[in-house]
Every structure is written in structure tokens, then in C-alpha cells.
Amino acid sequence: MMHGAVDGVDADAIIIGSGPGGAAVAHALTQAGWSVILLEKGQNHLLSLQAPFAPLGHFSNDEIKFTQRHFLGPDPLLEPRTFRRSSEDGDHLLTGEVNNLPSTLGGGGVHADGKLSRFREIDFQLRSELGPVEGADIADWPLSYADLEPYYAEAEKLVGVAGEETNPFAAWRSGPFPMPPGADMFGAQMSSAAAERAGLHPYRAPTGVNSVEYQGRPACNNCGFCAFYGCPIEAKGDPVSMLRAALATGRCQIIPLAYATEITTDPAKNRATGVRYLDLSVAPNTQGEAPVRELRAHHLVLAGGAFETPRLLLRNELGNSSGRVGRHLMFHFQTLVVGAFRERLWGASRGRSVTHLHDDHIDGDQASRAAAQAAGLPWIRGGIVEHGSSTGPVNEALLQGAGAHHPLAMRNSELRERLWVFTMQGEDLSQQTNRVDLDPTVRDAWGLPAGRVTYQPHQHELVTSNHVAPILEGVLRDAGAVWTAASTSPPVGDHAGTSPLGLAPATYHIMGTAKMGFDPLNSVVDPTGRLWDLPNVIIADSSVFPTSAGYGPTLTLVALATRAARLLTGNPLAQSQPT
Amino acid sequence: MQTGLTPTQTLSLIALMNKLVPGDDLSPAAGDSGGAEYVNMLLTAFDYDPPHIWAGGPFSGRHGGAASFENWLELGPWEILAWKSRIEDLNNQYHAGLDSLGPELAEISDEFRELVFTHACEALYGDPVYGGNREMSGWLAIDYRGDSQPSGYSDQEVSAP
Ligand SMILES: Cc1cc2nc3c(=O)[nH]c(=O)nc-3n(C[C@H](O)[C@H](O)[C@H](O)COP(=O)(O)OP(=O)(O)OC[C@H]3O[C@@H](n4cnc5c(N)ncnc54)[C@H](O)[C@@H]3O)c2cc1C
Ligand code: SF4
Numbered sequence: 001m002m003h004g005a006v007d008g009v010d011a012d013a014i015i016i017g018s019g020p021g022g023a024a025v026a027h028a029l030t031q032a033g034w035s036v037i038l039l040e041k042g043q044n045h046l047l048s049l050q051a052p053f054a055p056l057g058h059f060s061n062d063e064i065k066f067t068q069r070h071f072l073g074p075d076p077l078l079e080p081r082t083f084r085r086s087s088e089d090g091d092h093l094l095t096g097e098v099n100n101l102p103s104t105l106g107g108g109g110v111h112a113d114g115k116l117s118r119f120r121e122i123d124f125q126l127r128s129e130l131g132p133v134e135g136a137d138i139a140d141w142p143l144s145y146a147d148l149e150p151y152y153a154e155a156e157k158l159v160g161v162a163g164e165e166t167n168p169f170a171a172w173r174s175g176p177f178p179m180p181p182g183a184d185m186f187g188a189q190m191s192s193a194a195a196e197r198a199g200l201h202p203y204r205a206p207t208g209v210n211s212v213e214y215q216g217r218p219a220c221n222n223c224g225f226c227a228f229y230g231c232p233i234e235a236k237g238d239p240v241s242m243l244r245a246a247l248a249t250g251r252c253q254i255i256p257l258a259y260a261t262e263i264t265t266d267p268a269k270n271r272a273t274g275v276r277y278l279d280l281s282v283a284p285n286t287q288g289e290a291p292v293r294e295l296r297a298h299h300l301v302l303a304g305g306a307f308e309t310p311r312l313l314l315r316n317e318l319g320n321s322s323g324r325v326g327r328h329l330m331f332h333f334q335t336l337v338v339g340a341f342r343e344r345l346w347g348a349s350r351g352r353s354v355t356h357l358h359d360d361h362i363d364g365d366q367a368s369r370a371a372a373q374a375a376g377l378p379w380i381r382g383g384i385v386e387h388g389s390s391t392g393p394v395n396e397a398l399l400q401g402a403g404a405h406h407p408l409a410m411r412n413s414e415l416r417e418r419l420w421v422f423t424m425q426g427e428d429l430s431q432q433t434n435r436v437d438l439d440p441t442v443r444d445a446w447g448l449p450a451g452r453v454t455y456q457p458h459q460h461e462l463v464t465s466n467h468v469a470p471i472l473e474g475v476l477r478d479a480g481a482v483w484t485a486a487s488t489s490p491p492v493g494d495h496a497g498t499s500p501l502g503l504a505p506a507t508y509h510i511m512g513t514a515k516m517g518f519d520p521l522n523s524v525v526d527p528t529g530r531l532w533d534l535p536n537v538i539i540a541d542s543s544v545f546p547t548s549a550g551y552g553p554t555l556t557l558v559a560l561a562t563r564a565a566r567l568l569t570g571n572p573l574a575q576s577q578p579t
Numbered sequence: 580m581q582t583g584l585t586p587t588q589t590l591s592l593i594a595l596m597n598k599l600v601p602g603d604d605l606s607p608a609a610g611d612s613g614g615a616e617y618v619n620m621l622l623t624a625f626d627y628d629p630p631h632i633w634a635g636g637p638f639s640g641r642h643g644g645a646a647s648f649e650n651w652l653e654l655g656p657w658e659i660l661a662w663k664s665r666i667e668d669l670n671n672q673y674h675a676g677l678d679s680l681g682p683e684l685a686e687i688s689d690e691f692r693e694l695v696f697t698h699a700c701e702a703l704y705g706d707p708v709y710g711g712n713r714e715m716s717g718w719l720a721i722d723y724r725g726d727s728q729p730s731g732y733s734d735q736e737v738s739a740p
Contacts, residue, residue, distance in 0.1 A: 055637075058652055059637055060635070060637050060639070064634070077661040182734075183738050184737070186737065222736070225726070232636055232637035257655055280656065283656040284657070344740075346736075346740045350736060394700055394704045397600070403601075406601060407602055407606035407720070410606065410704075410720070
């Protein structure tokens with residue numbers, strides 16, 4: 001019997017969503033002696049739910065399964081999403097896949113290639129440090145880097161982050177990385193050398209991939225199927241390490257194929273009492289419906305990701321007294337610069353997809369300040385630039401197109417083995433009009449309104465991208481590229497409709513849709529992650545980010561989720577000091 | 580509903596795939612490399628239990644470890660519904676599209692051309708367990724090893740190949 005079952009509830013806490021955020025909370029709560037039930041609407045391909053919680057062995061180096069057949073879900077026939085740039089596009093422009101992170105046990109952590117950077121001090125104080133920007137909501141976070149540092153350190157240990165302290169722009173740390181970095185990809189050495197010649201400061205990316213055996217999981221063997229693939233040998237730690245540790249306490253029950261649809265509350269709607277979910281593990285009944293099950297708990301944790309969490313709250317008409325649920329949606333604005341080389345770089349078939357980063361375009365320099373001024377902006381900020389490779393041969397073949405040129409083009413492999421890619425994950429300014437809401441007509445397979453994204457970049461993102469792209473093209477040419485090209489995601493301009501990445505943002509970094517703040521009038525959760533309107537509900541995903549920064553969101557959301565859970569159990573970490 | 584392709588449809592599909600993704604002296608054409616088998620396996624995926632949609636893991640056995648790609652994975656009950664509906668739709672598209680192909684393979688809608696081209700690419704460059712890429716001819720032509728687990732690549736092969 002679970003611990004919470006003694007006093008009329010099924011567990012102390014129910015967690016909705018098993019991605020990095022939900023897994024971090026499951027870990028922290030169970031370590032503190034709480035019982036939890038973790039609901040995940042996707043399938044379990046990750047690990048056995050029986051001790052010793054071994055890998056299921058479903059992951060493989062298989063481009064068809066992972067990139068063409070919705071293996072990790074969500075299947076767009078069951079769970080369509082919609083997209084429009086603004087209301088001028090009508091109810092929606094696209095229906096189907098819109099920035100779909102996996103819906104599977106482990107969420108997006110399973111197939112991310114896991115560059116797990118920390119944010120920096122300034123990222124938590126953007127408004128105080130740099131001031132407002134017209135048309136955007138630039139806010140300080142209700143906590144500082146120093147408040148979060150101990151949780152960053154804990155998150156790095158839990159997931160297992162390999163890295164080194166050579167990034168001159170990085171924030172202070174209380175201790176070293178748990179592991180040294182893994183092998184440098186050939187192409188990244190070449191692009192890093194050229195970046196250095198351009199006065200930039202590339203460094204080995206902190207990555208949630210084992211460079212040595214760690215916590216019983218092996219070192220990465222550079223198989224090359226990293227971004228978009230589950231790891232066949234479990235060298236990636238996010239979030240399997242946290243889920244396994246939570247299960248090992250005996251206080252965590254994981255229920256896959258459990259789609260939480262309803263938050264139950266007391267009559268006054270002051271407290272959540274539990275959850276109703278659709279049991280997707282059994283075949284639909286004769287009316288085509290899934291059975292509804294109900295669970296009760298003292299606390300509820302929403303960790304469905306920054307798209308599904310606001311969708312759940314909006315459907316339940318909860319937590320939205322500020323009117324901000326779903327608003328302030330941020331992605332990273334991607335500037336994609338590619339260079340084609342004469343020699344084979346092997347990046348698309350060997351290594352961890354991305355092994356190096358540089359941060360120089362975040363703070364910028366004299367030239368970027370001039371670009372901002374010329375555009376009438378007080379400042380611009382870019383994001384990390386990932387030095388990486390492209391894709392597998394099926395996806396290259398699709399890009400090469402049909403016709404007589406195809407066999408030679410594939411042998412030359414200009415779009416795969418001879419391509420090198422810089423991806424800048426540019427800071428995306430928060431705008432109230434960018435949002436997730438409920439589509440008025442499109443429904444999922446269970447009759448629930450689909451989530452809809454309405455998104456347009458701010459002028460800031462376009463100016464930053466236009467400024468940085470030529471610099472990155474110059475670096476690739478200096479590295480030996482015979483041609484270079486730049487594009488963005490989402491695409492902009494006259495040819496946006498022809499972008500191979502589609503019209504919707506393709507970054508998979510989603511933030512801001514239930515933002516954290518000091519004031520219940522303009523934020524959804526308080527500084528500890530609790531819903532202002534229902535204080536026994538916490539949000540443990542990147543919905544709570546007030547700004548997007550120029551770094552991947554995952555380590556920060558894991559640190560925040562861990563902090564929220566530790567504060568809930570009265571078990572916070574002590575303040576830390578730089579070493 | 581008829582599932583899978585008739586012999587006549589199979590020949591038409593091979594010809595169409597060979598036209599869209601042709602071969603040359605060094606590379607096979609998609610149809611000749613098992614493209615129609617790939618499509619047929621998908622169209623008849625539910626004739627097998629588990630259905631032939633997601634190959635198993637973790638290893639093919641080509642680079643060590645026990646071969647397990649043939650241990651096809653189970654779908655959840657709702658995933659079964661989605662895939663049955665998708666495959667029914669694909670069967671309809673293939674039957675209608677192939678039956679109306681003219682002798683020059685010219686009577687083809689943009690939508691059907693896109694579908695066949697996508698499957699031709701998947702067949703030629705996807706894992707052979709899905710029915711295409713006969714004897715790994717698609718991979719060999721582009722000097723691609725395919726899957727590499729559990730041996731992977733040494734640090735040396737990644738950093739200085
Ligand atoms: C290819 C790729 C590469 C990436 N690389 C990086 C990177 O290098 N660095 C980085 O920082 N980030 C990266 N990301 C992003 C990263 O995956 C996400 O930031 C992270 O997964 C978000 O974690 P989360 O727990 O908030 O949500 P998710 O990972 O999205 O998990 C949410 C889970 O909740 C489940 N769920 C949702 N609603 C319900 C419901 N109602 N009932 C039950 N279950 C529900 C979903 O099915 C899902 O499994 C990458 C993503 C992709 C796709
Ligand atoms: S490159 Fe390494 S971490 Fe990535 S999937 Fe392969 S073995 Fe796993």
C-alpha cells in the first residue's frame with residue numbers, strides 16, 4: 001500500500017507528465033519519503049517498472065521508427081495540434097504536428113541530445129539589467145541565479161552531465177561537472193577552430209550523456225543516432241536516472257497510457273483534490289471511449305510540458321485568475337546556418353549530434369549594439385550556437401528530391417556527410433499575444449479541444465538573427481565551406497512557405513505559458529512554483545519561465561522542479577558558494 | 580478493403596519508384612532495391628502480430644549483440660486504431676494511384692507522387708528489416724554503415740576519422 005493511502009488519498013502527490021520536470025519531482029518527493037503516482041499519457045518504451053528497472057531494449061539505431069513513424073508519439077491522428085501566426089490566419093493555418101515533443105515515458109528527455117547548460121546571473125534579472133523593450137514583456141525572475149545554483153548542481157549530478165569549465169561567459173559554479181566531456185566530433189573541431197579565429201569562444205558542450213560509466217550506465221559509444229533517438233545503451237541520463245531512483249524507493253508508481261484530463265477540486269475551487277484520467281491501456285469501448293479513472297492526492301504536480309500544461313489548465317478553467325495561462329509563449333528563435341564542405345565530416349553518422357557551443361552572441365559586442373540601435377531597439381541578445389551535424393540518409397534523400405540527380409547527390413551527400421550546421425537558439429522575447437489556447441474546432445481522439453499555437457517573432461528576434469547569420473556564414477567559409485546558406489525557424493519572408501522545417505517554430509524549446517512572478521495579477525505561479533489560485537498544485541516544467549534566455553531550457557526546468565519539490569517537503573538545499 | 584498490392588500493382592510501383600529515385604552504375608534504384616516490398620509490408624502490417632510497424636531493439640546483430648530488430652514492438656490500443664486508419668488510407672491511395680497510372684507513368688497526382696517518393700526514400704535508406712534496402716544496397720552505395728550499436732565508434736573514429 002502506498003504511503004498516502006492511509007488517509008483517504010491514493011498518494012501524497014500525483015504528477016502529470018514524466019519528462020525531465022516530472023521525473024525530477026518524482027525523485028525529490030520520494031527521496032523525502034512521500035508517495036507519488038506519476039501519470040504519463042504515452043507508452044513506456046524506457047524501463048521495466050519492476051525491480052531492478054532494467055532498460056526495455058526498445059531503442060535502436062532506426063531512422064524509420066524514430067523519424068517517420070511516430071514511435072515516441074504523439075501520433076498526430078490521435079493528438080493533433082494547430083498553428084497560426086496571428087488571428088489574420090483564421091482559426092488555424094496548420095493542423096497536425098506542431099513542435100511535438102515526444103509523448104512517452106521520459107518525455108522529451110528520451111530523444112533529446114541533451115546539451116544541459118545553466119542560465120547565467122543576468123538571465124534572471126533581464127529587466128533590471130537591460131530594461132524594457134517596446135512590445136515585449138521583459139521581466140525579472142522572482143529568484144536569482146544564486147538561489148538556483150545548488151539545484152543546478154544537484155540536477156547535473158542526478159542526470160549526469162559531462163562538461164568542463166572553459167566557457168568564459170558561464171556563471172559561477174559551486175563544484176565541478178560530474179564527468180569530463182566526451183569525444184569531440186571531427187567537424188566541431190574544425191568549426192571551433194574557425195570560430196576562435198573569428199574571435200569567438202567555443203567550448204565543449206555540457207551534455208547529459210555519459211563520457212565514462214556513471215551510476216551503473218555505460219559511457220556513450222558515439223553511435224551517431226543521438227538527437228531524435230532514444231539511446232540503445234542508456235548512456236543518456238535524462239530523465240531515466242531520476243525515474244529509476246524514484247522507483248527504487250518503492251514509493252513511486254508509474255502509470256503509462258494514463259491521459260490526465262480533469263483536475264478535481266474542492267467545491268470552492270481553492271484546492272485540488274485529485275485527477276481524472278483516461279485509461280488508454282485498454283481498447284476503447286463500443287462507443288469508442290476510454291474508461292475514466294480517478295485518483296486522489298494531497299498535492300498535484302503539473303509537468304506536461306509548456307504546451308500541454310496550459311492546455312490542461314485552460315480546459316479545466318483553473319489557475320487563470322490572471323488571464324495569463326497560455327500567454328507569453330516563447331520558443332527559441334533559431335538561426336540555422338549551413339556550410340557544405342569538400343571532405344566528409346562524418347557528423348551525421350558518428351558522435352553525439354552536437355559537441356561544441358559558443359555563447360558570444362548572447363551578450364554581443366559593439367557591432368551588435370550598433371545593429372540594435374539602427375533598428376530602434378535598446379538591446380539585442382542571441383543565444384547559444386550549436387556546432388553540429390545534420391540528419392540521417394532517409395531525411396537527406398527526402399531533401400534531395402526526386403529525379404535523375406538523386407543517386408549521385410546521395411553519394412556526394414552534400415546535405416548530410418559534407419554539411420555542417422550552426423544553430424543559434426536565440427532568446428525569444430515574451431509577448432502576451434503569443435500563446436497556447438484551445439482550438440475552436442479541432443479535437444483530439446477523445447473529443448477534447450486540440451491545443452493551438454499562435455506565434456509571431458518580435459522584431460528583436462529578426463534583428464538579432466539578421467545580425468548574427470552573416471557572422472556564422474563567415475566562420476563556416478573560413479573553415480572551408482564551399483557554399484553557405486542561412487535560414488530561420490520559424491521561417492520569415494516571402495519564401496517562408498517553402499521551408500523544409502515548416503511554418504511553425506521547430507526548436508522544441510517551449511517556455512513561458514504559466515509564468516512565475518511576485519504578483520498574482522500578472523503571473524500564474526508564485527516564486528516557489530505553486531499556482532496562485534490553487535496552492536496545492538505546483539507546475540514543474542518550463543511553462544513557468546518568465547524569459548527564455550539563450551540556453552536550452554531543460555537543466556533550468558529540472559533545477560526549478562527539484563527546488564519546488566524540495567520546498568514543498570520542507571527540505572530545501574543550503575545556499576552555495578563559488579569554488 | 581483489399582490490403583497489400585496485386586502483382587500488377589507491384590510491377591507498376593517498382594517502375595514508378597525507379598523513375599522517382601532512379602539508379603545508375605553505382606547506386607540501385609529504389610524499386611529494384613525492395614521498394615515495393617517495403618510498401619507491401621506497411622500495407623499488410625496488421626497481418627502480423629505484433630504489427631510490422633516498429634522494429635524491435637536494441638541491436639540488429641550486425642555489429643555484435645543479439646539480433647533483435649525482428650522482435651517487432653507492440654502498439655498501445657489507441658495507437659493500433661490510429662495506424663489501422665492510416666494504413667487503410669494508404670491502401671486506398673496505393674490502389675487508386677497505381678490502378679490509374681498510364682503506360683508512361685504520367686497520370687499521377689502531386690499527392691501520390693509525394694507519397695511514393697517518400698516511401699521510396701524510406702525503403703532505399705531505411706533499415707532492411709522494413710523490407711527495402713535489399714542486402715543493404717542503398718547504404719552500401721552511399722558508404723553508410725547504418726546502425727552501429729553495440730560497437731559504436733571509438734573516440735578516435737569520431738574525432739579524426
Ligand atoms: C531532438 C530534441 C533535442 C533537444 N535538445 C535539447 C537540448 O540540447 N537542451 C535542452 O535544454 N533541451 C533540449 N530539448 C528540449 C527538451 O526535450 C525539453 O526541454 C524537455 O523535454 C522538457 O521537459 P518537460 O518535463 O517540461 O516536458 P516533456 O519532456 O515534454 O514531458 C512532458 C510529458 O508529459 C506528458 N503529458 C503531457 N500532458 C499529459 C497529460 N495530460 N496526462 C499525462 N501525461 C501528459 C507528455 O506525454 C510528456 O511525456 C530537445 C528536444 C528535442 C525534441
Ligand atoms: S551517441 Fe551516445 S548517447 Fe547518443 S544515442 Fe548514441 S550511444 Fe547514446
